[in-house]
Amino acid sequence: MWLRNDLRMADNTALYRAARGCKALAAFFIACPETWRSHGDGDNVVAMRLRSLRQLQSALAKKQIPLYFIELAQFADVPAALAQIVEKLQVDALYANAEYPVNELARDQAVRQHLKAQGVPVEYSTDRTLVPPGSLTTGSGDGFKVFTPFKRAFIAQHDNSGEAFSPLPAPRALGADHEAQWPEWIAVDGPNNLVRTIPDTVGDYGVAPGGEKQVLDWTAGEAAGARLLAAFADKVDDYDRLRDFPAQENTSRLSPYLNCGAVSVRQCVKMALEANGGRWVGASDGANTWLSELLWREFYQHLVVNFPRVCRNKPFKPETEKVPWSNREEDFKRWCEGRTGVPIVDAAMRQLNQTGWMHNRLRMVVASFLTKNLLTDWRKGERYFMQQLVDADFAANNGGWQWAASTGTDAAPYFRVFNPYSQSKRYDAEGAFIRQYVPELASLSDRDIHCPPQDLFSEENYPPPICDVTDSRKRAIEVFANLKS
Numbered sequence: 227m228w229l230r231n232d233l234r235m236a237d238n239t240a241l242y243r244a245a246r247g248c249k250a251l252a253a254f255f256i257a258c259p260e261t262w263r264s265h266g267d268g269d270n271v272v273a274m275r276l277r278s279l280r281q282l283q284s285a286l287a288k289k290q291i292p293l294y295f296i297e298l299a300q301f302a303d304v305p306a307a308l309a310q311i312v313e314k315l316q317v318d319a320l321y322a323n324a325e326y327p328v329n330e331l332a333r334d335q336a337v338r339q340h341l342k343a344q345g346v347p348v349e350y351s352t353d354r355t356l357v358p359p360g361s362l363t364t365g366s367g368d369g370f371k372v373f374t375p376f377k378r379a380f381i382a383q384h385d386n387s388g389e390a391f392s393p394l395p396a397p398r399a400l401g402a403d404h405e406a407q408w409p410e411w412i413a414v415d416g417p418n419n420l421v422r423t424i425p426d427t428v429g430d431y432g433v434a435p436g437g438e439k440q441v442l443d444w445t446a447g448e449a450a451g452a453r454l455l456a457a458f459a460d461k462v463d464d465y466d467r468l469r470d471f472p473a474q475e476n477t478s479r480l481s482p483y484l485n486c487g488a489v490s491v492r493q494c495v496k497m498a499l500e501a502n503g504g505r506w507v508g509a510s511d512g513a514n515t516w517l518s519e520l521l522w523r524e525f526y527q528h529l530v531v532n533f534p535r536v537c538r539n540k541p542f543k544p545e546t547e548k549v550p551w552s553n554r555e556e557d558f559k560r561w562c563e564g565r566t567g568v569p570i571v572d573a574a575m576r577q578l579n580q581t582g583w584m585h586n587r588l589r590m591v592v593a594s595f596l597t598k599n600l601l602t603d604w605r606k607g608e609r610y611f612m613q614q615l616v617d618a619d620f621a622a623n624n625g626g627w628q629w630a631a632s633t634g635t636d637a638a639p640y641f642r643v644f645n646p647y648s649q650s651k652r653y654d655a656e657g658a659f660i661r662q663y664v665p666e667l668a669s670l671s672d673r674d675i676h677c678p679p680q681d682l683f684s685e686e687n688y689p690p691p692i693c694d695v696t697d698s699r700k701r702a703i704e705v706f707a708n709l710k711s
């Protein structure tokens with residue numbers, strides 16, 4: 227079993243299938259830090275991955291299944307290393323869950339070809355998505371370009387068929403002394419062998435720019451993910467009403483677990499369908515809305531398969547390649563650091579920098595602010611998010627950024643630009659979120675905190691706003707309007 231971003235025992239399709247009829251079973255994980263870096267994965271997401279892997283190793287050991295680890299530099303090194311591993315461990319068949327961005331697909335195709343020469347079949351299962359990407363198409367057989375028709379088509383096919391997504395059980399346990407029969411390690415050509423120890427860090431990961439270990443307040447692993455899901459089951463009915471307020475914890479916070487696979491999307495669907503009388507559109511407005519968010523996730527995963535150009539640093543809408551981004555370095559730096567002088571934007575960016583996570587409403591606000599008000603290329607923001615987020619996921623992140631920048635699949639026109647001050651007053655009315663992350667503003671009144679009076683501040687204390695949101699909004703709309711002419 228080749229584990230990737232599917233780090234759980236329960237409802238793991240490939241693991242379940244691998245264990246089903248086999249006489250012997252081992253699992254392994256391949257870290258490719260150079261490729262991960264080139265994809266933009268940052269310290270937080272890699273730390274979460276490695277910590278989840280360690281937890282999974284203990285869980286697998288209880289079922290007598292050994293978990294091996296090897297560090298290679300790049301995806302390109304994987305087929306040759308696997309060929310050796312497969313030969314030395316006398317593997318009959320290899321199982322893994324499919325991954326969809328173009329480089330992952332190319333790696334998996336190369337592995338299949340390589341192992342075919344050794345007579346070892348490779349089975350990739352659908353697991354990260356509810357249905358295989360590419361299987362849901364428009365009437366003319368194309369992939370969906372817009373979310374709402376995608377969602378409608380999905381629900382038309384699957385409402386009342388909740389059973390289809392029933393989670394699978396954990397793999398069966400192997401015999402009493404099974405794990406001990408496997409070697410402790412095996413030699414592989416190259417700098418690293420296949421071993422049973424999972425390191426704290428790989429490549430140049432794990433060390434924050436200041437030289438200190440990255441501190442992350444996320445408990446890794448399947449049990450922690452299951453606890454969050456169970457706790458959220460009590461809140462899901464109110465999700466539609468309460469989800470947009472960043473000072474309150476009313477979303478599930480499951481994204482880091484869904485992304486490393488500690489929780490499966492089917493487990494989430496099961497919980498929400500149970501809250502919704504078994505329906506995708508049922509009596510609970512909260513469950514309806516949450517299921518819809520899980521379909522956004524599904525939509526973006528399908529998008530990278532149907533429109534692989536989004537994996538090649540290209541906008542979904544080709545005409546937006548011509549946007550004359552202003553790309554002022556100083557603007558980008560201040561946005562990253564949370565020093566734009568717009569309190570809600572700064573609070574959000576500091577939440578990201580301090581915790582590795584940001585509330586969805588604020589992801590939309592800061593992405594709109596960077597791409598529209600500061601007219602900075604969405605790819606810079608996309609990359610910064612990948613580096614910082616503990617839930618960094620190429621498909622969701624790219625989809626979110628392109629949606630906000632109006633270069634993506636959004637059906638709404640380009641002149642939708644979030645006003646950060648109105649968003650702040652609406653979703654953080656008492657300024658509780660701003661006070662938490664921008665303490666220098668904590669003593670301001672609920673009214674002033676959204677847009678502090680300028681005479682109170684200096685560049686050393688809290689900076690004046692980096693731009694006038696009305697003028698910069700107008701400029702962005704003109705730039706996008708000119709693309710049409």
Ligand SMILES: Cc1cc2nc3c(=O)[nH]c(=O)nc-3n(C[C@H](O)[C@H](O)[C@H](O)COP(=O)(O)OP(=O)(O)OC[C@H]3O[C@@H](n4cnc5c(N)ncnc54)[C@H](O)[C@@H]3O)c2cc1C
Pocket residue numbers: 469477478479480481482484485519520522523524526584585586587589590593611615617618619620622623624625626627630
């Ligand atoms: C600019 C931008 C960048 C983003 N980058 C990422 C990313 O790298 N990784 C990531 O998982 N999500 C990303 N999102 C989507 C969304 O913000 C997060 O999934 C959500 O905030 C996670 O919090 P939660 O688990 O509490 O979500 P909940 O509100 O509880 O939603 C449940 C799950 O549904 C999925 N989901 C919810 N909203 C979206 C969405 N808009 N798009 C896709 N899936 C969604 C997530 O898997 C989430 O865990 C991004 C959104 C934007 C606007």
